[in-house]
Amino acid sequence: MGTRRDFLKGVLAGGAAATACVASAPAAARETRPRPPEAMGLLYDSTLCVGCKACVAACKTANDNPAEFSTLDHLWDTPLDTSGHTFNLIKMYRNGTMDAKDQEVNGFAFMKTSCMHCGDPSCVSACPVSAMTKDPETGVVGYNPDKCIGCRYCVAACPFGIPKYQYDSPTGRIGKCELCRHRHKDGHYSACAEVCPTGATLFGRTEDLLAEAKRRLAHKPGQPMKVPRGHLRPAQVRMLSGKPEGKGAMNRHGWRNEPDQTYEAVAGNYLQHVYGEKEYGGTQVLKLSAVNFQKLGMPDLPPDAAAALSETIQHTLYGNLIMPFAVLGAMTYVAKRNVKDEESSDQGGK
Amino acid sequence: MANNHHASPAAVGGSLVNAVTLTCGVLIALMAAILVVRFLFGLGAVTGLNDGYPWGIWVVVDVVIGSAFACGGFSVAMLVYIFNRGEYHPLVRPALLASLFGYTLAAAGVIFDLGRWWNVWNMFWPGSINPNSVMFEVAVCITLYVIVMWIEFSPVVLEKLGKDDARRKVGKAMFFVIALGTVLPMMHQSSLGTLLVVLGVQIHPLWQTPLQPLLYLLTAITMGYAVVLFESCLTSTAYRRKIETHMLTPLAKIMLGFLAVYLVVRVGDLLVRGALPKAFVPSVEALCFWIEMLSMAAPLILIGAEGNRRNPARLFLAGLLLMLGGAMLRLNGFLIGYETNVGDAGGFSYFPTLAEVLVTAGMFAIEVLGYIVITRRFPVLPREDVQAAH
Numbered sequence: 001m002g003t004r005r006d007f008l009k010g011v012l013a014g015g016a017a018a019t020a021c022v023a024s025a026p027a028a029a030r031e032t033r034p035r036p037p038e039a040m041g042l043l044y045d046s047t048l049c050v051g052c053k054a055c056v057a058a059c060k061t062a063n064d065n066p067a068e069f070s071t072l073d074h075l076w077d078t079p080l081d082t083s084g085h086t087f088n089l090i091k092m093y094r095n096g097t098m099d100a101k102d103q104e105v106n107g108f109a110f111m112k113t114s115c116m117h118c119g120d121p122s123c124v125s126a127c128p129v130s131a132m133t134k135d136p137e138t139g140v141v142g143y144n145p146d147k148c149i150g151c152r153y154c155v156a157a158c159p160f161g162i163p164k165y166q167y168d169s170p171t172g173r174i175g176k177c178e179l180c181r182h183r184h185k186d187g188h189y190s191a192c193a194e195v196c197p198t199g200a201t202l203f204g205r206t207e208d209l210l211a212e213a214k215r216r217l218a219h220k221p222g223q224p225m226k227v228p229r230g231h232l233r234p235a236q237v238r239m240l241s242g243k244p245e246g247k248g249a250m251n252r253h254g255w256r257n258e259p260d261q262t263y264e265a266v267a268g269n270y271l272q273h274v275y276g277e278k279e280y281g282g283t284q285v286l287k288l289s290a291v292n293f294q295k296l297g298m299p300d301l302p303p304d305a306a307a308a309l310s311e312t313i314q315h316t317l318y319g320n321l322i323m324p325f326a327v328l329g330a331m332t333y334v335a336k337r338n339v340k341d342e343e344s345s346d347q348g349g350k
Numbered sequence: 351m352a353n354n355h356h357a358s359p360a361a362v363g364g365s366l367v368n369a370v371t372l373t374c375g376v377l378i379a380l381m382a383a384i385l386v387v388r389f390l391f392g393l394g395a396v397t398g399l400n401d402g403y404p405w406g407i408w409v410v411v412d413v414v415i416g417s418a419f420a421c422g423g424f425s426v427a428m429l430v431y432i433f434n435r436g437e438y439h440p441l442v443r444p445a446l447l448a449s450l451f452g453y454t455l456a457a458a459g460v461i462f463d464l465g466r467w468w469n470v471w472n473m474f475w476p477g478s479i480n481p482n483s484v485m486f487e488v489a490v491c492i493t494l495y496v497i498v499m500w501i502e503f504s505p506v507v508l509e510k511l512g513k514d515d516a517r518r519k520v521g522k523a524m525f526f527v528i529a530l531g532t533v534l535p536m537m538h539q540s541s542l543g544t545l546l547v548v549l550g551v552q553i554h555p556l557w558q559t560p561l562q563p564l565l566y567l568l569t570a571i572t573m574g575y576a577v578v579l580f581e582s583c584l585t586s587t588a589y590r591r592k593i594e595t596h597m598l599t600p601l602a603k604i605m606l607g608f609l610a611v612y613l614v615v616r617v618g619d620l621l622v623r624g625a626l627p628k629a630f631v632p633s634v635e636a637l638c639f640w641i642e643m644l645s646m647a648a649p650l651i652l653i654g655a656e657g658n659r660r661n662p663a664r665l666f667l668a669g670l671l672l673m674l675g676g677a678m679l680r681l682n683g684f685l686i687g688y689e690t691n692v693g694d695a696g697g698f699s700y701f702p703t704l705a706e707v708l709v710t711a712g713m714f715a716i717e718v719l720g721y722i723v724i725t726r727r728f729p730v731l732p733r734e735d736v737q738a739a740h
Binding site for chain 2: 127129
């Protein structure tokens with residue numbers, strides 16, 4: 001009989017511990033994090049991109065990355081996808097006869113592949129050693145090889161397939177776009193935006209870039225449209241915000257002076273969707289396109305970040321270690337009684 | 351409890367050199383050679399890993415599945431010490447030994463897979479740790495659990511060495527060590543499932559759910575009992591000992607209880623999330639799903655009846671099927687059902703290279719060899735009246 005009673009006690013202890021867990025649940029739930037207010041990023045407009053790949057070459061130079069070859073003759077850099085040595089790539093969508101640009105059927109289109117700098121990045125949540133971090137001010141998702149253990153959980157976690165490991169080296173690192181943060185101190189912003197000849201890749205504060213994207217979407221297809229190049233300038237930000245001072249200080253990050261390269265282009269046949277505005281709670285890199293984003297290789301993501309759910313589960317179960325200690329306490333109590341019995345039984349048996 | 355008198359454990363004895371141990375030796379040597387290449391030239395030199403599949407069998411089989419196979423010690427210890435079912439006490443030591451090997455090797459094997467292994471200390475460095483990371487929790491719990499299991503097993507070694515004083519001292523704290531030894535595996539076995547949550551839409555809906563921790567915990571416990579059935583039958587046959595059906599039959603019933611709860615949660619979750627129709631779309635994923643589910647459900651039929659649970663062949667087969675089912679749940683979640691969304695559709699594929707398979711085989715060979723050496727030389731298995739035939 002005693003055995004059965006103790007068995008029930010064990011069940012009760014487990015039940016009490018489970019209750020402790022459920023009771024602490026609401027306190028630990030965590031919402032998807034928005035972008036930091038001063039977050040910086042890129043606006044990529046697929047309809048403006050001519051596929052020249054100047055951004056791919058500039059990215060290689062800025063990050064000191066070697067050429068990668070996909071052709072037999074190894075003449076120039078021809079990566080087929082981003083990799084541990086290629087952080088930015090222009091991919092091409094092709095369909096049928098490829099008659100016209102930005103046309104889904106019998107057409108073609110371009111898409112930039114690089115880190116989206118998520119507001120609530122999966123890679124940062126996944127990294128066990130804080131090698132992948134999100135800058136609280138700029139929101140740049142940066143990588144620190146001196147902490148990285150090479151577990152590649154960030155590679156698995158990213159829904160955009162961005163962090164990539166260098167399998168070809170015994171000391172391989174994770175390679176990914178860090179928005180050229182190492183060039184910021186010299187007044188340089190992202191190399192891809194700096195060299196883009198058509199303004200298809202534009203650098204700026206994400207909130208300003210979002211306003212710029214919406215300004216473009218308001219144009220009718222074929223309508224003339226002013227397009228800035230390089231980075232969004234304070235004057236343009238003031239114009240977008242409709243206030244004389246704009247939303248922030250002039251040249252807030254101290255970028256080097258450049259001539260205003262704004263030119264007049266023609267508005268594309270845009271889908272009314274700013275990719276990255278809502279995906280996973282919002283990313284700092286935004287995209288415009290005339291062709292379905294999924295056809296161009298961008299995943300269809302919910303508005304809630306997977307990191308929020310993962311951390312909610314983790315902190316519900318392990319927040320302040322309340323649950324583990326509750327269960328440990330219950331287990332210790334039960335084990336103490338039973339193991340004592342065990343000892344005497346052991347002696348009796350000998 | 352005081353009524354349970356068991357034969358005390360004793361070393362099996364016999365020769366350490368035979369076909370099995372020699373085969374293990376060869377496999378271990380091959381593994382060592384491959385690892386030299388891996389550490390000199392990088393992961394790409396020996397593995398089939400690529401930008402679409404960052405994790406291969408070294409993670410999924412050696413660690414995720416391997417540690418679940420090593421849950422026998424935890425499952426049986428919980429039964430004996432927490433639920434106070436002393437009648438299963440003779441199963442504790444052999445199960446603990448298998449777990450000890452499984453976990454120690456899983457933890458050591460992680461190093462082979464880490465691309466920047468020399469930085470691994472950051473996992474325990476307060477300035478580096480990330481408590482939001484599921485991986486961090488898994489790594490810390492597994493490390494602690496390996497230490498805890500060595501302490502749990504230490505009386506066996508101390509008994510052999512004749513250090514009774516030390517043994518008594520460890521014995522006094524054993525209740526706490528045992529409690530830790532049940533809580534830690536509950537934590538990381540559930541979290542091994544939670545690892546998948548942050549992968550989001552990249553995991554096929556048949557295997558992506560917020561209930562991951564519960565599913566992985568329940569299957570880990572079930573697999574723990576299944577491994578005990580498997581290993582007891584195998585040990586009895588190999589050492590020509592009596593099969594412990596008097597313990598295995600009721601143990602199998604408890605295992606079926608956990609299994610039933612799991613199946614209810616698993617199917618209920620699929621129904622609530624509306625994912626079940628995906629199982630009827632002809633695909634590799636659906637096929638693997640059915641292999642997983644049928645392996646899990648078959649033991650209910652195979653040993654559902656009390657009479658059938660007395661049949662060692664059926665117990666062995668049921669154990670094997672549950673090990674397969676639990677392994678498939680993990681393989682499906684981490685590899686078969688994983689597809690990174692970027693790139694040309696199906697642009698990436700992964701199949702383990704021979705070198706990867708040989709390293710995994712080498713890891714299992716260390717476990718088998720270690721189990722043989724220790725059971726033959728240390729008091730682990732219950733003493734038999736008739737000595738082992740060889």
